[in-house]
Amino acid sequence: MRTSLALAVSAALVAGAAVGFAPVAQADEVGVRFVDIVGDGGTVLKANVITPAGADGSRRYPVIVLPTSWAMPRIEYLVPAIQLADSGYVVVSYNSRGFWESGGEIETAGPKDVADAAKVVDWALAHTPADAERVGMAGVSYGAGISLLAAAHDPRVKAVAALSGWGDLIESIYSGRTQHLQAAALLGGAGYLTGRPGPELREVLDDFLSSNLDKEDEMIAWGRKRSPATHLDRINANGAAVMLGNAWGDTIFPPNQYASFYEKLTGPKRLEFRPGDHATAEATGLFGLPNDTWDSTRRWFDHYLKGVDNGIDREQPVQLKSRSTGEYEGYADWKSVHANQRKFALGDSEHLWANVDSGANGGVTLLTNLLDQLFRTPPTVSVPFLNRAVAAVWQSERYDTEQKVRGTARVHTTVTPTKESGTFVAYLYDVGPLGVGKLVSNAPYTFHGKAPGQPFGVDLELFSTSYDVPAGHRLALVVDTVDPLYIEHNPTGAQLTFSSPSADPSYVSVPLRKE
Known part of the structure; x- marks a missing residue:
């Protein structure tokens, strides 16, 4: 061989x-x-x-x-x-x-x-x-x-x-x-x-x-x-x-x-x-x-x-x-690269069941991002049709001007699990007028030893990127619990709740290039 x-x-x-x-x-x-x-x-x-x-x-x-x-x-x-x-x-x-x-x-x-x-x-x-x-x-x-x-x-x-x-x-x-x-x-x-x-x-x-x-x-x-x-x-x-x-x-x-x-x-x-x-x-x-x-x-x-x-x-x-x-x-x-930050709020609480793939994922190692390199075709998903029982979704306002995402977007949120361990993956999408989302970035997060029913804060850096969101589009954060790229640690029957306490609001911070 x-x-x-x-x-x-x-x-x-x-x-x-x-x-x-x-x-x-x-x-x-x-x-x-x-x-x-x-x-x-x-x-x-x-x-x-x-x-x-x-x-x-x-x-x-x-x-x-x-x-x-x-x-x-x-x-x-x-x-x-x-x-x-x-x-x-x-x-x-x-x-x-x-x-x-x-x-x-x-x-x-x-x-x-x-x-x-x-x-x-x-x-x-x-x-x-x-x-x-x-x-x-x-x-x-x-x-x-x-x-x-x-x-x-x-x-x-x-x-x-x-x-x-x-x-x-x-x-x-x-x-x-x-x-x-x-x-x-x-x-x-x-x-x-x-x-x-x-x-x-x-x-x-x-x-x-x-x-x-x-x-x-x-x-x-x-x-x-x-x-x-x-x-x-x-x-x-x-x-x-x-x-x-x-x-x-x-x-x-x-x-x-x-x-x-x-x-x-x-x-x-x-x-x-x-x-x-x-x-x-x-x-x-x-x-x-x-x-x-x-x-x-x-x-x-x-x-x-x-x-x-x-x-x-x-x-x-x-x-x-x-x-x-x-x-x-x-x-x-x-x-x-990160000098100019723009946030959008994750205001509504979202509850989802673990262990089911919503369809949002980061693709296949070596293949998916090579295709993006050659043909500018990132993974896509229809955001309106995501199953909200297994995916949490938040969207920004529609942008009047082009948004040049540069560097590392960050997610800050509060998670309440029903089990002591769990995994979730956050995806940032560029969503067009028809609801089709193109993947901008993603990253996984795993926790162990948490008290069931007790909320805890999460700060997660998404993978750095350089991507232009066209005028008239919006950004969406999607969270689910299964992605073939990663090993997940969600026990059977696990559920996750994402909330935004008034004392510690949840948000996505997006780095934007200033012209």
């Missing part, structure tokens, strides 16, 4: 080159080698080394290390690596331990993976014309996380481009204390298919997917150790220039946690959000097609590793691409 998938990926790269997607001529000019690198503890890592044309050891070049994405073979970055080498970089791409032909077991960005990254840098400095003073790391998804963790532990890393990665692993797949079922199942299944999960990962996956709450503290500690946010002080102390890129609809590593991580960085930094799902914003660049994310990555390294005055350090560091228009907007920081 692994060999056939590798051949399929290789064939896709070759086919892309044949129709002009990849610069094949450059592959003849630069040097491409397949090598073994000894990682931490003697584990052999399978790698590619791409050097600039004519490199003969008489000069040193900046080096970029690319750990592969989760479950991807070592040829994943071959095309962008050739492009980087053609512009004067030594590039070393390696298969992370436990995947494909590399040795060891999957550590999920654990200490051994961080040590491997340092060993790869050591090897590059010893066996290629790489400059020890100009070391960068980059990667998509798993490679992004490892790159950020390496920047915390290896001061030689001067610049990072972390694409579709995570700052906080727990806030990524366990936000709102709700297991992101499809995301975890996809990662776990891909890991078993293409690699060798270690005993710690197998145990964590089993406990997570089986909702073993007795192990919750252990699972959180496991995730914290693997979160760059935990090592933020070290990243800041080392001073690496960090570029973060992600998709608005990333169902594996949602944008909120990346934005929060970005705000706490103190060195040179840049944050880019685009339409799409996990790793879809970078995908075309892997085949040599025009790609904004990879263009920014090259400019980032050109400036911070080569010293090129290309202006990227003078641009607004937060760059947001609208899901509605495809246009970019620049901001001085993430806080500025």
Whole structure:
């Protein structure tokens, strides 16, 4: 199975080159080698080394290390690596331990993976014309996380481009204390298919997917150790220039946690959000097609590793691409995105039965938000026809002018359960004149240990986005208790009441761009 998938990926790269997607001529000019690198503890890592044309050891070049994405073979970055080498970089791409032909077991960005990254840098400095003073790391998804963790532990890393990665692993797949079922199942299944999960990962996956709450503290500690946010002080102390890129609809590593991580960085930094799902914003660049994310990555390294005055350090560091228009907007920081807030009240009490899907949902991991990226077709629902026995619905007034939603909408409400545990999912819709709602954002929330019949307050951040609500439309908040994206914890017969006490009114706060 692994060999056939590798051949399929290789064939896709070759086919892309044949129709002009990849610069094949450059592959003849630069040097491409397949090598073994000894990682931490003697584990052999399978790698590619791409050097600039004519490199003969008489000069040193900046080096970029690319750990592969989760479950991807070592040829994943071959095309962008050739492009980087053609512009004067030594590039070393390696298969992370436990995947494909590399040795060891999957550590999920654990200490051994961080040590491997340092060993790869050591090897590059010893066996290629790489400059020890100009070391960068980059990667998509798993490679992004490892790159950020390496920047915390290896001061030689001067610049990072972390694409579709995570700052906080727990806030990524366990936000709102709700297991992101499809995301975890996809990662776990891909890991078993293409690699060798270690005993710690197998145990964590089993406990997570089986909702073993007795192990919750252990699972959180496991995730914290693997979160760059935990090592933020070290990243800041080392001073690496960090570029973060992600998709608005990333169902594996949602944008909120990346934005929060970005705000706490103190060195040179840049944050880019685009339409799409996990790793879809970078995908075309892997085949040599025009790609904004990879263009920014090259400019980032050109400036911070080569010293090129290309202006990227003078641009607004937060760059947001609208899901509605495809246009970019620049901001001085993430806080500025939320500077203008508009609330609408959740005034009426709503009572609903749990365990029944109302039809409102966030779609399917990887597929739904990819379609939104390509065709601007978010999930839809007919708001007037939602079953009010299993869905709570509130709507804003109809807006006279276009409302440009930017950033993170927040829900504040009071919940009274009939059981001690429960899960609900909040959806924000753009509702047109015919009542058809287009999904703007959503987020889950789970509680345990609450006293039945006793109200408690909830503050929930929806996943960040950039979406334009047309004039004449309104926003609607819909809440139900079932979504295939998430594991729900609603006991049989559970009911939830959402109210708005006069002393603590319920509302949705929506961040809007000011022209």
